[in-house]
Every structure is written in C-alpha cells, then in structure tokens.
Amino acid sequence: MNPADWQNHCPEIAPLLVFYACGEADEKETALIEQHLSVCAACRSQLAEEKQFQALLISQPQDADLLDATGILLSQCRSELAENLDDMVRPPVLEKTPVFSAFRRWMALRPVWSGAALVFVGILAGAQATQWYAARQNASPLDLAVDVRPGPHISEDQLSKMAVAGINFMPATGAGTQNVRVQLNAEQPMELTGSMANPDVKRVVMYMVKNGDRFDPGMRLDCLDALKEAAKDSEVQDALLAAARKDPNPAVRLKALEALRDSTSDDAVREALLDTLKRDTNPGVRVEAVNLLVSSLEKSDAMREATAEYGLPAASRDNVASTSVGGDAQETSLASVVRELELLQHHDPSRYVRLRSAAALRQLSARGDQ
Amino acid sequence: MPLPRLAFALADESGQSSSSNAALASGTTLNHLEERALVQEAQAGNRLAFEELVRRYDRDVLRLALNLMKRTEDARDVYQEAFLKVYRNLHRFRFECSFYTWLYRIVTNVCLDHLRRRQARPEDQAPELHPAHYEEGTTDFFERQKEQRPSADPERHLMGQEIQKRLASAMERLSPRERVVFEMKHYQGLKLRAIGDALGTSEETVKNSLFRATRKLRSQLGELR
Numbered sequence: 001m002n003p004a005d006w007q008n009h010c011p012e013i014a015p016l017l018v019f020y021a022c023g024e025a026d027e028k029e030t031a032l033i034e035q036h037l038s039v040c041a042a043c044r045s046q047l048a049e050e051k052q053f054q055a056l057l058i059s060q061p062q063d064a065d066l067l068d069a070t071g072i073l074l075s076q077c078r079s080e081l082a083e084n085l086d087d088m089v090r091p092p093v094l095e096k097t098p099v100f101s102a103f104r105r106w107m108a109l110r111p112v113w114s115g116a117a118l119v120f121v122g123i124l125a126g127a128q129a130t131q132w133y134a135a136r137q138n139a140s141p142l143d144l145a146v147d148v149r150p151g152p153h154i155s156e157d158q159l160s161k162m163a164v165a166g167i168n169f170m171p172a173t174g175a176g177t178q179n180v181r182v183q184l185n186a187e188q189p190m191e192l193t194g195s196m197a198n199p200d201v202k203r204v205v206m207y208m209v210k211n212g213d214r215f216d217p218g219m220r221l222d223c224l225d226a227l228k229e230a231a232k233d234s235e236v237q238d239a240l241l242a243a244a245r246k247d248p249n250p251a252v253r254l255k256a257l258e259a260l261r262d263s264t265s266d267d268a269v270r271e272a273l274l275d276t277l278k279r280d281t282n283p284g285v286r287v288e289a290v291n292l293l294v295s296s297l298e299k300s301d302a303m304r305e306a307t308a309e310y311g312l313p314a315a316s317r318d319n320v321a322s323t324s325v326g327g328d329a330q331e332t333s334l335a336s337v338v339r340e341l342e343l344l345q346h347h348d349p350s351r352y353v354r355l356r357s358a359a360a361l362r363q364l365s366a367r368g369d370q
Numbered sequence: 371m372p373l374p375r376l377a378f379a380l381a382d383e384s385g386q387s388s389s390s391n392a393a394l395a396s397g398t399t400l401n402h403l404e405e406r407a408l409v410q411e412a413q414a415g416n417r418l419a420f421e422e423l424v425r426r427y428d429r430d431v432l433r434l435a436l437n438l439m440k441r442t443e444d445a446r447d448v449y450q451e452a453f454l455k456v457y458r459n460l461h462r463f464r465f466e467c468s469f470y471t472w473l474y475r476i477v478t479n480v481c482l483d484h485l486r487r488r489q490a491r492p493e494d495q496a497p498e499l500h501p502a503h504y505e506e507g508t509t510d511f512f513e514r515q516k517e518q519r520p521s522a523d524p525e526r527h528l529m530g531q532e533i534q535k536r537l538a539s540a541m542e543r544l545s546p547r548e549r550v551v552f553e554m555k556h557y558q559g560l561k562l563r564a565i566g567d568a569l570g571t572s573e574e575t576v577k578n579s580l581f582r583a584t585r586k587l588r589s590q591l592g593e594l595r
Contacts, residue, residue: 018584019577022555024562053588057556060534064436064557073442074432077449081424084454085417105464 009036013043021050134179154192154200159207180205180226196230206239209256212247220252228259237263241272250282257288264296270333277340283350290344290353293337294360338364409469413460420460424453427470430558431477437553438481440538448484452477467567474568478550482569485546533591540590548583551576 013036019025020033037044068074107114154162182192182204194201205223208215224243230236243256257276263269273296276289341364344357405426411419431452435445455476463472541549550569554560562580566573 015581018581019562024555024577024580053584053591054556056533056591057537057587060530060537062433062437062557063440063538064433067436067440067442067445068432073436073446074429077432077446078424078428080446080450081453082421084450085420085457088454088457 010040010043013037013040014046017043017047017050021047021054130181133181154203159204162204162207196226196233196236202230202236206236209239209243209247212243212249212252217249217252220247220249221255224252224255224259231259231263237266237269241268244272245275250280250285253280253282253285254288257285257292261292261295264292267333270296270337274336274340277344283348283353286344286348286350286353287356290341290356290360293341294363297334297337297364405469406465409460409463409465413463420457423469427473428453431473434477434553434558435481437557438549439484444484444488448477448480452480455480471564471567474564475570478554478568479570481550482546485549489546536591537587540587543590544583544586545579548579548586551579552583552587555580 009032013033016025016029016033020030025033037047107117179193179195180201182201183190192198192201192204196202196205205226209220209223209227212220220243224240227236227240231240237260240256240259244253244260247253247256253276257273260269260272264273270293273289273293277286277293280286280289338361341357341361345354345361348354348357405423408419408423412423428449432445432449435448435452436442439445439448452473456473459476463469541552544552547569551565554565554568555562560568562576563573566576569576
C-alpha cells in the first residue's frame with residue numbers, strides 16, 4: 001500500500017485514536033494508525049487533541065482527593081468495617097477437599113455427563129438402599145407395618161390424588177414374609193412400609209390393581225406379586241378378579257389369573273374364568289383360564305361324580321346341558337365349563353386356544369373315566 | 371506501614387493485651403504472605419488475614435467509590451457493602467481469576483447498583499463539587515495553603531475551577547457503566563481487559579463504553595480547551 005492509499009483511511013483510523021492515545025490499541029491497530037499518521041496531518045492533529053484532553057483530565061484534582069485528602073474517611077471506613085465484621089456471623093469456611101472441588105468444577109463444565117453420572121449413581125444407590133432396607137425389614141422378628149407419616153389411614157381423596165401424582169412401588173426381595181414399601185408422591189409425600197397385613201398398604205396396592213389405567217403396568221405386576229399371598233382374602237380376591245376382567249394389559253390379566261390359582265373352587269373365581277374364556281381378547285389369557293378351570297375341576301368332587309355319571313367327554317353338549325338342569329351349583333359350573341371349552345374347541349380364532357381346549361376336554365374325560 | 375495498621379486492627383478486634391502479642395506475631399507474618407496464601411488463610415476463617423487483604427486494596431476501592439459517588443456518605447456505604455460482600459462470599463472464591471479482579475467485580479457491581487438507584491431518583495443526585503466551596507472551609511487546611519502561594523496563577527486557577535465544574539456536570543450525564551469504565555481507565559489506570567473482567571463483560575463492550583464516554587466529555591469540555 002502506498003502513502004496515498006493510507007490517506008484515505010481517516011474514517012477507520014479516527015475512532016481508534018481514543019484508544020491509541022491511552023495505550024489500548026492492539027498491535028494490528030497500532031501498525032495501521034502509525035502508517036496512517038505518517039501521511040495524514042488531520043489525524044495527527046486529532047491525536048494531539050485527544051492526548052491533550054486526556055492530560056487535562058488527569059491533571060484535574062479528583063473528587064477522592066478533595067473528599068478525603070487526609071485519609072480520615074479511609075480510617076473511619078476501616079473501623080466501621082471491623083465493627084460490622086464483629087457483628088456478623090462467621091462466614092462459611094471453605095471446604096478443604098481439593099478433590100471434591102475439582103470434581104464439582106468438572107461437573108459444572110460437563111453438564112450432560114454430570115447428569116448421566118448422577119442418574120447412574122442415584123440408580124445404584126437406590127437399588128442398594130432398597131435391598132438393605134428390605135433385608136433390615138426381613139430380619140425384624142416382628143413383621144409390623146411402619147407407617148412413617150402422616151396419618152394412620154389413607155383417605156379416598158388421598159388415594160385419588162395419589163393416582164395423579166404417581167406412585168413408586170418397590171416390593172421387598174429376599175426370604176421371609178414379603179414386605180412392601182410404597183412411596184406416594186401425592187400432595188403430601190408419604191411412605192408406607194409393611195406386609196399385606198397392613199390395612200393401608202393393602203388398600204393402596206389394591207387400589208393400584210383395580211385402577212389399572214392410572215398406573216404403570218410394571219407396578220401393577222409387582223402389586224399382583226404382593227397380593228398373591230393374600231389371595232384368600234375376599235377383598236384381595238375382588239381386586240384380583242377386577243384386574244383379571246378389566247386390566248388393559250394382558251400380562252397383568254394373566255398374572256391376576258395366576259394369583260387366583262388357589263381360589264378356583266370359589267364360584268366367583270370360576271365365573272371370572274368363564275368370563276375370560278368368553279371375552280378376553282388375548283389368546284394367552286384365554287389359555288391360562290382354560291388351564292385354571294381344568295385344574296380346578298380336577299380337584300373337585302363334583303368333577304368325579306359328573307364324569308362317572310355322564311361319561312364325559314363322549315357326552316355331547318346337549319347331554320351336559322340336560323344334566324345340569326336341577327343339579328347343584330358345582331354341576332352347573334362343570335356344565336358351563338364344558339360348554340365353553342367345546343365352543344372354544346370349534347370357534348376360537350386362535351389355533352392354540354382351540355388345541356388347548358380340545359386337550360382340556362380330553363383331560364377331563366380321562367379323569368372322568370378313571 | 372502495614373505493621374502498625376495490623377496491630378491497631380488487632381486491638382480493635384480483641385481489645386485484650388494478653389492475646390495481642392501472639393496475634394501481632396501472626397499479623398506480622400501475614401503481612402509477608404503471598405496473596406494466594408493470604409486468601410486461603412482468610413477462607414479458612416482467619417480474620418486477620420481478611421483484614422490484611424482489605425488493607426491491601428481498600429484505598430483504591432474508596433477512591434473509586436468517592437470519584438464515582440462524589441459524596442462521602444455514599445462512598446462509605448459502597449465501601450462497607452462491598453467488603454462485607456467479599457467477606458460473606460470469600461469461601462466461593464476458587465482462584466479462577468486473581469483476587470483483585472474478583473474483588474473489583476464486587477466493588478464495581480455495588481457502585482453500579484448505587485449509581486443506578488441514584489439515577490432512578492433525580493432528587494438524590496450528587497451535588498456538584500465546586501472547588502470554591504472547599505476553600506470556604508470544608509477541605510483540608512494544607513490543600514488550601516497550596517493555592518495561596520504567591521506563585522499561583524489566578525487565571526489558571528479560575529480556568530481549572532471551570533473545567534472541574536464542567537467535568538463534574540458532564541460526568542453526571544454519563545451512564546453508570548460509562549462512568550465506571552472511564553473512572554477505572556483514567557483514574558485507576560486499569561487496562562480495558564481488566565475492566566471487562568471486573569464488570570463481567572467483554573473488552574469490546576468496555577471499549578465502546580469508553581469511546582462514548584470520551585466523546586460526551588469532549589463535547590462538554592470542548593470550548594474550554
């Protein structure tokens with residue numbers, strides 16, 4: 001660039017002169033300015049003015065010199081500060097853990113990794129704490145329910161709100177009587193711990209099973225595990241039947257049926273099993289209902305009597321129907337089962353269900369022949 | 371003289387002669403400590419170390435406050451508020467910057483808060499300082515003697531008064547940030563990068579503030595040059 005070109009740079013150079021005059025132009029700017037000043041008298045003049053102005057400013061007495069020329073104000077400020085410090089509570093002392101502080105700094109600079117690490121640590125800690133707590137509960141000689149807070153009984157209102165807020169359900173693992181810890185995150189957080197003997201725990205777990213659409217299927221399956229032990233209880237049985245009939249998840253319905261295995265002699269349970277045979281949309285659930293019905297009938301005295309008298313399975317559907325008229329409740333039940341099995345054998349859309357129904361009828365017949 | 375100052379501080383703090391010898395000894399040692407060690411001592415709860423830190427910087431802090439606030443009461447408030455904040459938050463200082471920068475960050479924030487509050491209340495504007503006013507008895511006796519020397523040039527003296535009056539008036543028209551930047555650059559002698567660190571902003575922003583402040587002041591004082 002020749003000197004003539006440098007003369008045309010006044011608009012770029014002029015604003016930089018303020019900083020050049022006080023030593024704040026960087027190397028590149030300084031080189032540009034000095035090149036330009038060597039050929040531009042106007043900018044040299046402007047720089048001189050700028051320097052003069054800054055010298056004028058600096059030469060003026062400052063307010064600080066006028067307001068505290070003797071330093072008395074500074075001494076007063078120091079004394080006041082000392083008094084204020086005396087009155088103050090001692091500030092927190094720095095943690096002397098450089099490793100920890102380095103870790104905190106690392107976390108601050110890597111939020112994503114930190115979040116993932118915290119979640120991982122939380123899961124680990126949660127799993128360990130659950131096991132530890134369960135072991136501690138199981139080791140206790142008295143299987144008493146511990147209701148931590150707030151009140152001794154959960155109201156219907158709390159139950160309905162609990163569904164909105166969500167529930168963490170963690171069945172205890174290990175040997176001994178199964179304990180359950182339920183953490184409710186409703187308006188007022190609470191934690192319930194105990195077995196199915198605890199009325200509140202039982203109510204919460206039954207509520208979850210009965211209201212399948214509000215809770216996670218995995219939680220409902222855990223609930224069924226817990227309820228299985230108390231399946232003989234009429235309230236629990238009702239909850240299991242409700243789950244078997246209405247739960248939207250087939251795995252939950254299947255598990256509810258399994259939980260009712262020991263109660264199949266009960267009429268209400270048989271009714272539910274028959275209902276499942278007729279209405280359940282899932283073939284696996286229907287097959288489980290078939291299995292349960294067969295096993296229940298095998299155990300029944302009525303079964304033996306019926307098979308001896310009517311010669312199943314050679315008996316036709318009409319025969320079974322005719323024998324059921326005027327018979328006792330068990331006979332009626334048997335007839336219904338056989339009728340449903342025959343229907344399934346011929347009309348069920350699932351080949352597996354048809355086969356299983358036919359096998360069940362053969363099984364019943366074989367038992368009846370003995 | 372750091373030693374007598376520290377000894378005075380100790381007497382203020384404890385008021386007991388029995389402990390002052392040991393404390394004085396530790397105070398003397400503190401005086402020679404590197405800044406980092408001093409800060410660490412203060413963070414560990416050593417009050418003497420904190421007071422030594424205060425004494426290293428409070429003169430400049432008060433100057434900045436006086437120049438910006440232009441009233442002793444306001445400057446005194448800024449001083450107290452700033453150092454009490456430093457004391458309360460010292461455990462959070464992690465040596466990611468120099469202690470000086472960290473301290474100035476607090477001080478400038480306190481100053482800016484005060485200036486902004488004052489700007490929001492026009493009735494609370496600082497009175498303009500007139501040198502004549504000082505000569506009537508409010509300034510130091512020795513300051514007045516200088517101007518009464520036979521060699522003093524009356525015309526230059528009057529011009530100086532006029533410039534100072536206009537400068538004070540022009541400074542009042544700057545925004546709080548422009549005032550702080552201008553003050554820290556020209557009267558505290560800080561580099562723009564350090565000012566940016568203290569204000570928690572970029573060097574470019576500080577440059578812009580300085581440029582605007584200079585332009586405004588020059589236009590205000592133009593005819594006197």
